[in-house]
Amino acid sequence: MKLILLGPPGAGKGTQAEILSKKLGVPTISTGNILRNAVKNGTKLGLEAKTYMDTGGLVPDGVIMGVIKERLSEADCRGGYILDGIPRTLVQAEAFEDEGIAIDTALLITISDEEIEERMTGRRVCKGCSATYHIKTNPPKTHNTCDSCGHSLEMRKDDEPGTVRNRLQVYHDLTEPLVEHYKDRHKLLVVNNQPSIEATTAVLYQTLGI
Numbered sequence: 001m002k003l004i005l006l007g008p009p010g011a012g013k014g015t016q017a018e019i020l021s022k023k024l025g026v027p028t029i030s031t032g033n034i035l036r037n038a039v040k041n042g043t044k045l046g047l048e049a050k051t052y053m054d055t056g057g058l059v060p061d062g063v064i065m066g067v068i069k070e071r072l073s074e075a076d077c078r079g080g081y082i083l084d085g086i087p088r089t090l091v092q093a094e095a096f097e098d099e100g101i102a103i104d105t106a107l108l109i110t111i112s113d114e115e116i117e118e119r120m121t122g123r124r125v126c127k128g129c130s131a132t133y134h135i136k137t138n139p140p141k142t143h144n145t146c147d148s149c150g151h152s153l154e155m156r157k158d159d160e161p162g163t164v165r166n167r168l169q170v171y172h173d174l175t176e177p178l179v180e181h182y183k184d185r186h187k188l189l190v191v192n193n194q195p196s197i198e199a200t201t202a203v204l205y206q207t208l209g210i
């Protein structure tokens, strides 16, 4: 399956992508994680991306398209992939079509702007492997410690309230038009956010028929 996960910041795209990845046996490609790793490692891409990410803006389309084309050419993507965070502008979606990058389904996870704040203030991310937790809804077994690799957890820099507001505005202005784009192409499915990760996964499986 070649799937795009759409939805505002904090909708649960990354969380559900990891679960779906295991279920379907295909890789998740998260452009946010790729960019955050590049920032952490101080690469040329990271240095360029950091300014945009810190303020909640988007990295230029040309830059991110180069990154995704390279990643999708790797062997593990031949049997399908789950895309978390891309395409997120009409320019990127059109570039996918021009490049012949196949998409079977765009799955939108909806969530209200009010709920997003709670998601962001409680999110914690592993400094080692980037696994995502939430202090209330998805806590680690040991306080502030990753279940998978044992590294400590931290808040994402772009989860500060001012930056979240900007990210949300960017989502409404630049990413939301993709909903109509994929609806017009009969590729859109919608899952309304549920109060727990497990409940959202159940609805998502039902919607995808898996």
Ligand code: AP5
Binding pocket: 007, 008, 009, 010, 011, 012, 013, 014, 015, 016, 031, 032, 033, 035, 052, 053, 056, 057, 058, 059, 060, 061, 064, 084, 085, 086, 087, 088, 092, 119, 120, 122, 123, 124, 132, 133, 134, 135, 137, 138, 158, 167, 193, 194, 195, 196, 197, 198, 200
């Ligand atoms: P990116 O990392 O893609 O951020 P985002 O789209 O804003 O999404 P988030 O990662 O914030 O949220 P999510 O939906 O994955 O939620 P999560 O599962 O973590 O991008 C970051 C930046 O990189 C961008 O701002 C941009 O600068 C740049 N970038 C990336 N891609 C780009 C592109 N294509 N073009 C240009 N720039 C790009 O869940 C959130 C929290 O809620 C967690 O704590 C989780 O445990 C909890 N939770 C999840 N689901 C539930 C539930 N159902 N019930 C209760 N709690 C839940």
